[in-house]
Amino acid sequence: MAASGPSSGEDDRTHILDAGQAVASGMDEIGPGSRIGPYALLTFIGEGGMGQVFLAEQVEPIRRRVAVKLIRRQIADSLALAYFEIERQALARMEHPAIARVYDAGRTAQGYPYFAMEYVDGVSLSAWNRETRPDLATRLQVFAALTRGVQHAHERGIVHRDLKPDNVLVTEIDGQPHPKLIDFGIAIGVDGDGAGSVLRAGTTDYMSPEQFAEGHAAIDARSDVYSLGMILLRLLLPDPRLPVEPTQRPSELHARLRASIDGTTDPGLQAMPLELRHLLACALDPDRNRRYASAAALADDVQRYLWQRPLKAVPRTRRYRLRKYIRRNRAGVAFGVAITLTVLGGLGATLWSLARAEREAARSRVTAEFLSTVLSSVDPEIARDLDKTLLRKVLDEAAARAARELAAQPEVLAQIRTVIANSYLGLADYPRALEHATQARDSAVARYGAGSVEALSTLLAYGDALISTGKADEAEKLLRPAVAAAVLAAGSDAPLTLRLRQLQGQALRSLGRSEEAHAELVLAAAGLRETLGDDDGFTMNARVALAITLADLDRFDEAIAMLRELIERRSARLGADHPATLTMRNSLAVFYLQARRFADGERELRSLLEPTERQHGADNGYTLTIVGNLGGALRQQGKIAESGPYYRRAMEGTLRLYGTDHPSSIMTRHNFANWLLDDGQAEASLRAQQEALAAAGRVYPEPHPTEAEILTGLGKALTRLGRYAEAEQALLRSIDMKIATRGPDNSRLPLSREALRALYLAWNRPEDAARYAEAPR
Structure with missing residues (x-):
């Protein structure tokens, strides 16, 4: 199933919403062939308790495939609308390879909310596990990646509460499986203590014991740790023979795990490596105070297993540590054994070794x-x-x-x-x-x-x-x-x-x-x-x-x-002027520039230039990097005339060294184009930005942060020349690309938004300019 939304798999059979059950949604008036804003709905993907998901084609300002999730009918007490808004806000706060990104949000002509998100061409985690039959290491690597995505959500104050295989899609990138978490429909924010009081919600097979508690139980990130443990159990044992009564499952399952660790025969669990039983017993402990304290801690222990290192969940006895050392260092241990056997093996073997x-x-x-x-x-x-x-x-x-x-x-x-x-x-x-x-x-x-x-x-x-x-x-x-x-x-x-x-x-x-x-x-x-x-x-x-x-x-x-x-x-x-030290100092200068501490950056770069030229030569790549960075430090302080020769020298030098289609050449040409615009040479700036953009298209996969920066410069040059429609297209692409590559909190995003605001003012479109008056950070 190719989807970016909820599916109707086996894990959706029991979905609790104490505040009321969904009313028939009456979604017949919107479907494939409909248009919602810039999105043309193509096919129906899936359906869940909160709404429907469609594959759509975004037609402007750029063309791409997206998934559109929409809700059109309320349920009791507006709970669906509340959950829908929670999901939209939750996804918008996150930028992680294991979490599907949100691109846009709005309302249909009928007034129903929707959002457009990354389209993930994949299958559910359970279907992937069933159909591809991956080996143990691959299953654990995918699970660890998913767990780090959940940790990313926790770090942004979001507890999912409904983690299950059907909310995870697995897609292939360069032949490798990658998980994507796609549904935050009942996520909550957490307070300063890391807990949130919420309605009871979740899918019973994966709910933590505290989610079954009556009243307003305090739910925190450890509840998601429990759900992740259940997901891992299903990955390792598709049929773990769980008790029928959901509230009995946590204690009975944990008792089985502990018993199998202690030596009791359990056909369902015995085939699983002992260390992973320890790991699951920790993740699935009914007492959340004895679980892994975070999703990151769980992911780290999975990684330790893959690396043959001692797990935190396993008692660290000397015998256990020795066994892990031997497994981790098979080659060295085998070499030591081989030497012993050689000595004992007789004169012939000794002469051969000699x-x-x-x-x-x-x-x-x-x-x-x-x-x-x-x-x-x-x-x-x-x-x-x-x-x-x-x-x-x-x-x-x-x-x-x-x-x-x-x-x-x-x-x-x-x-x-x-x-x-x-x-x-x-x-x-x-x-x-x-x-x-x-x-x-x-x-x-x-x-x-x-x-x-x-x-x-x-x-x-x-x-x-x-x-x-x-x-x-x-x-x-x-x-x-x-x-x-x-x-x-x-x-x-x-x-x-x-x-x-x-x-x-x-x-x-x-x-x-x-x-x-x-x-x-x-x-x-x-x-x-x-x-x-x-x-x-x-x-x-x-x-x-x-x-x-x-x-x-x-x-x-x-x-x-x-x-x-x-x-x-x-x-x-090594000394302050050692080449290795100079390289570090250049990186520090760049950090100053990125943090907009331009005077600090200039001071560091000036002190670097002479020893770098002396050691590497005037036209060396290292030297030219410092030259270009110094030009940037000067220009950002308004020293336009002084910065020009540095920009020109960096660009011409990198083009000589590497040719046009190299990251350094692309960046120095773009920077020189920015300087040309500040110097009043708009036509020359436009040509240089166009050349840089063409080279970036040949070198980088799209979207890429460098391409986004060039588009901003291109938009500014077009604005200066009065070519407003072209400028708008370039700047909108830049904004979209920056969000796609580094999220809505990208520190470079306000620069593009401010350029778009300036364009609209020059174009006499004050209403549009007002939308970008305060660029979010």
């Missing part, structure tokens, strides 16, 4: 000799002030020698090509980095296999080079399965796995998927801190990437505080 060790040692000697002779001075973090032109020549010679002299040793050649690729990345020569990283990956895959640690290790440079050359979409598709493969090959908490996860987060961020990027980077940074420590370079890099996503999500105070801490750590170890 021969292998000699081969490994010879290979290492070749690698070390080669690297020491041609590569030791190339890394910018070591070379510091040396001529980068000379370093590139050294690298070019190293690459040529490697191909000639090591063709018969593919293992060594793969390692050296990875080193060369990383060195080119350090020099911001991304096309050459990608060339050598591709060769290293291909060699390692051919020699060891795609799922080997050796081949996966080459993806660190390869993925980085893909992202840096504007191929983030390709990188993300590669890295998602690579992380899963690394978990199997090296363990979930291995630095390789965590660094691949970090890189996946960076790819998602480049694609404008900031919430997903943040989730991946939180896991990567936390894992690296635990594994390598706070002062390790890989840990710091992951935390910098995490801070950048915090800024993308408008959490500037957190981003700035985190980066200041990291700069202090790195400065203490």
